[in-house]
Amino acid sequence: MSGSRHELRVVAPGGTPEVRPGDDLVALLLPLVALRDGDVVVVTSKVVSKAEGRVRPGTRDDALPGETARVVARRGPTMIVRTHHGLTMAAAGIDASNVESGTVVLLPLDPDASARALRATIRERTGLNVGVVVTDTAGRAWREGQTDIAVGAAGLLVSESFEGRDDAHGNTLAVTAPAVADEIAGAAELAQGKLGGRPFAVVSGRADLVLPPGEDGPGAVALVRAEGADLFGYGAREAVLRALAGSPDDRAPFGAPAADGEVTAAISLVLGVDADPDGDGLAVPLGPEGRAVLAALAFAHGWVLDDNDSAGRLRVRPSTP
Template sequence: MGGSAGGSVTAFAPDGVPEVRAGDDLAVLLLAVLGTGPAGGLLDGDVVVVTSKAVSKSEGRVVDGTREEHLAAETTRVVARRGPTTIARTHHGLTLAAAGIDGSNVERGRAVLLPVDPDASARRLRAALRARTGRTLGVVVTDTAGRAWREGQTDIAVGAAGVLVAEDFAGRFDAHGNELAVTAPAVADEIAGLAELAQGKLGGRPFAVVRGRADLVLPDGDDGPGARALVRAEDADMFGLGAREAVVRALRGDPADRTPFGRPAPAVELAGALLDALGVSAAHVDDDTLTVPPAAAPLAAVVAFAFGWHLAPEGGDDAGDGAARHIRRGTP
């Protein structure tokens, strides 16, 4: 729907929400504490923000035991480990500490798992709020995440419905006439961060309402792609493994570990890496094949694995080629 693209954006988080229990209707809980005043109620174009923990509690995702006891089941791949901290990729494609399992704001001896499908949770809440208020709203489900290059954490969108999750400025021009090539603000994440400032970590305020970006709210009947659209494809993630883990995985050379290293690199990039790391000059046969001296083959195989290539087995079409070993590009 239409509206301002900025200038004045506000967020407020109501007090008085009771402890969320399995089976609770989140729409009823929110509307009960919003009131009808100018800082309450809901207006067309508002974005309702709710923590994933509240969603999980309402959906019965509170389990007995510690985070560590449930980590394996919620993880598709361990990205990195440092001491007691495990960064894992979840079944949703999210990369989070302890796979997003939370042991805070819950009874001792219990843990809260992420919603099974946060986008579906957001869609259900949007539909319920529409049915009760008649308002055209967006919904964002949030969780807390760290950043690879910065200390501290911020909230991000793990689920969304009825919200444009990212704006696309590619092809537009700034005030100086410079064309914007890849600028795509993840506005759903920005909404999540703003809402968290109003909610606070210990305030017992699982809901927030962000007002002033009605231009990001989609029409009724259009839930949009959800927050899953913000998840980068695993083979396009340049930080799919921690530094230590990447070394170990490359040395191990298990084909099941290829995806986090990304799509196969061009031959020139692999050749440069072989020269840089091993001092080996690889000969170009074609864009899909390089050759290296046999003595360099064991270490060249490790570098090749990290770049999406593989050392061809001895014999076969490598037999009789002078002693050079072939390195071939992998399948994307």
């Protein structure tokens, strides 16, 4: 069974000059495209950053500390970090391509604010109601290659929820929430290309996602999982290091305290002993020699190593907020 035909159209115009600090991006865009109500204007973060003066002398390594909220994973020279925006990206999204030698481009300070400003200016000058997406390129866990994602958005539903709805076979959808802002970013990049010098694109055919004038929506920040809500808050090696180090500052990405049964199973698997319920925690029949490993296991599960119980056993309990 098939529904009615639906068409999505993506246009990425050529002719954009090199963008400099202070340039008016809307003035550069409007002569190149014929916008309509309900279109989605897609702009690469690189030209937004250039116009906003986010170009810096130096290398990625020079700029990385200032753009990093915390390290997520390291493999050799590659460093994946969480930026101050909450984005998780290689080298904090700092770009050394398509920019003068000896300089790098940082991400916009607030990509959602940049998208809102572009949308408001387009409305002001044309009277049209459009959505705006600011994009950047990112890798994905479990997948080779990169794709563009939305780092900023305005006037757009950034995700759709199908939870509770039935499919054509009567199955109820449980957790189905397409990140449509990311899908729009990826579709636009297919037309823009990496080397084509086409930083703008216009996506037509999804006016249903564009919000009414004056409503900018939650922005792309709504697609960023909160600290502790992501199952992969650290890379495999980094998680081991952080758990063993046990710094309170590193606790949040491990998430909320795990259930007793999960902690009991982990202790049995790693230490080969059975933990017993003990008030609000667990008593573990280990001597001082097992303390360091148990402390790391507890930390990784959102628990803490407590004082020994009356029988001299080690004791762990959930950490308090």
